[in-house]
Amino acid sequence: MTAFCKQSVLWTSGNEDYHTYRIPALIVTPAGTVLAFCEGRRNSSSDTGDIDMLVKRSTDGGRSWSNHEMVWDDGENTCGNPCAVVDRETGDIWLLMTHNLGTDREAQIIDQTSEGARTVWVVVSKDDGRSWSTPYEITSTTKRPDWTWFATGPGNGIQLASGRLLIPCDHIEADTNRYYSHVIYSDDHGQSWQLGGSTLKDFVNECCIAELENGDVLLNMRNYAPEKRTRQIAMSTDGGLTWSEQWHDDVLIEPICQASLISIPGAKNHLLFSNPASRDSRTNMTIRHSTDGGRTWAFSRTLHPGFSEYSSLVVLPDHTIGCLYEYGKKKRNEHLMLTRFDIDWIKEGR
Secondary structure, eight states: OOEEEEEOOOOETTTOOOSEEEEEEEEEEETSSSSEEEEEEOOOOOOOOSSSEEEEEEESTTOOOOOEEEEEEEESSSOOOOEEETTTTTOEEEEEEEEEEEOOOOOHTTOOOOSOOOEEEEEESSTTTSOOOOOOOOOHHHSSSEEEEEEOSSSOOOOTTOOOEEEEEEETTTTOOOOEEEEEESTTTTTOOOOEEOSSSOOOOEEEEEEEEOOEEEEEEEETTOOOOOOEEEEESTSSSSSOEEEEEEEESSSSOEEEEEEEESTTOOOOEEEEOOOOSEEEEEEEEESSSOOOOOEEEEEEEEEEEEEEEEEEESSOEEEEEEOOOOOOEEEEEEEEEOOHHHHHOO
């Protein structure tokens, strides 16, 4: 097969009554439908305000897409941080999200001067992403009372070989304002959600996860530690209930930003990673390929050298790769761009 790379715009900021589209998430259903989620920010590019959760569907492997549909619109409030996971046993598609009043800003939520709180919600689709349940709240079982900020994903969760559904998250402790990564999980096919393990040390938040061949779970985290501008890593041997000490992956440089991590089904310990690979700015969206469970990254290639921020990776039905990411030429967040490529294309950029 000849190596290929093709890109297409899924959303353009300023179109269809939304000022900005941000925070992508991609998933493939058991039927082979590709679902793309994002936040539709109605009036500005701000992380708070009137933000809706949107979805598009593709039934031809990401080549063409439906118009976007509404997953959740709560008036002028904030419905965001999409993190999707598919239950392979039931076929259900779960979307975890967070919510806050549109008038409450992140700084107010963190210092506890906000009118409302940051809460955790979930919806499910049982018809291949055509329709979604009414959102329902799961804060009481997934967020501790002494946490202020909370975020799901964004991006994708995973289903472990055990059947457990696992969602990467982050939080901030009240009073100390210390940042941690953690996970939430379901062992009953999404009927209930529980709080899993948190990282041992702080200075980390938005994170992504992958299960390795031996069953260990790798946690890859946005890093705020001042000594290094590289991703932090931890491992779990018990399905995310506890995490090891953290370390830095010196290859995975970052400007403090979200990233995406997935495993390649059927390829032992093969992982793909995407992020803006720069220590200084959110530019240079780069794909990396590991063949040894993330110990090393043998191959890498730049998708876009310009403005690039959040991203979401998925293995498409034809076994090629999709990366939906925030793309800009003249300014940030002009488009949500989908790039489809194969492994050979990454290796050509070695």
